[in-house]
Amino acid sequence: MYSIADLQTFVAAAKCAGITAAARQLGISSATASHRVTKLEGVLNVTLFHRNSRTFKLTDEGQMFLERVDVILDELQQAELEVGSGSAKLRGHLRMTLSPWILSRFLLPVLGPFRTEHPDLSIEFLAVDRFVPLVEEAQDCAIRVGQLADSALVAQKLCDNHRIICASPRLLDVVGVPETVDDLQDSPWVCLPWQTQFPVNDAKGRKRNVSVARSLAVSNSDMLTVGAVEGLGLAVKSRMAVREELEAGSLVEVLPGSLHGPEAPIWFVSPKESRAGRKTRAILQIARQAFRR
Template sequence: MYNLQDLESFVAVAHTGSLTSAANQLGISTATTSHRISKLEGALSLVLFHRNSRNVSLTAEGEVFLERIEQILIDLKQAEIDAGSCSVRGHLRVTVSPWVLNRYLMPRLSEFLGAHSGLTLEFQPIDRYVPLVEERQDCAIRIGQLSDSALVARKICNNERVICASPNLLSKIGQPKTIPDLLSAPWVSLPWQIKVELLNPKKESQMIAIQRPILFRQSDSLTEAAKQGLGLALKSKLAIQQELDEGSLVEVKLNQLAPSQAPIWFVTTSEGKNSPKVKAFRDFVFSVLEKN
């Protein structure tokens, strides 16, 4: 039976018209090339070449075989390239909000890496906006409304923002019932949380500037500060679902936030959208967060 090397030798001889030239091209001896051609002809029960002392030329049967087998070899090489490009391997850099990483992704990371042993991960857990190209990040998980950009974004799930506080704090200051109550209450916040937009009882939009005696640059620290009773906090509901369930934080429902939605997005570059490692991680993120 013939093999791939025999077919490659046949194509080389057909194109060069010489056993010696084909052998030089393939990096093998002329004798080996001649043996491969003879083996192929024997397996096919066909004469593929006319031979003389100086060169070789294809027979009619050889021309038909070359036409068919050359395309097969091209397709086979492309299949090898395509299969290799689909392998999930390399180093993946991800920027993500700390609470998304710690609460949702971390518990299942070992499962993901077990399925992709050729991949390594580097997380940048941070709440600020990170420019992917400038900071050489492959992808990001972002929260809130996105501005127009050249990045490729796909919404993972909806996520409501809520005002929350510890039961101890509310027992001291009372349950806020009006917008002035919110204005006089202590708050803890992220640096960019300067104002909160609310809908008053008449469903009219109203911006309030919150008192911020303590600022935090990390969302998990903000959650802990709210639990400790240091102030009201504006949080993604998914970020504090555990605290709401256990009662260490409660939702302040006096007004409706406007807008109340802070969807979670998977964002990558136009180049990254076709990367096997980015696609694999994106599918993993969706499998974790879509259910919430």
């Protein structure tokens, strides 16, 4: 029969993508961690990981087992707390994906007291602007910007937000202020790699797509802001992402109201299986605090 320690080791190995990293997180030897996972596979009579010298990845059965076991372990810890046999501190590992600007401008500034309160909880942020499928990439939760389409997730709105076109006043002094959406095509742009055109409203309020010539492409949203501030081109940004720059005057909005469908609310999302997870609930409260500031 397997033990709770075996299950904890399996979850750690899955989230750390390796036996050695899991052992380090749990404070045990790699041999012990490997033995626990092998024993668990033997009892279940199933292969939980594809592993060789180059690959360590959950099998389909392993992924299914992880989704159930992770929640069960979290609930077990909560039950221990409720009967008074444990401490209120969180333990283990939490993986979260979000845009770089949300991490740098909102979450990290409020994370200090939470880390002090829960020193045994390690947090891994995947800060990227691409869409990250939570289950496939073993993420516990995410903060996403824009309209949601994945009904398999539990979503809670953190705040409203809109996208705008913005530019540095220095750039506009040189190239001129765009007065119509047609002028946007002749302006220099700083873009993320996949941004080649934007939906706008024409003079009659009808939707059309404007293709732009990217004078500079950058890999993440924080660098997009820097490029715009430095006068390297116009950029489409979430208003909340450049709030400080707008207030300081280092960026100004261009053609207000010209973007079609600018609404881009900010959501906290998690897989349905992790609805009751204590770690997920705790980081949700931190996210709410961050966006109330």
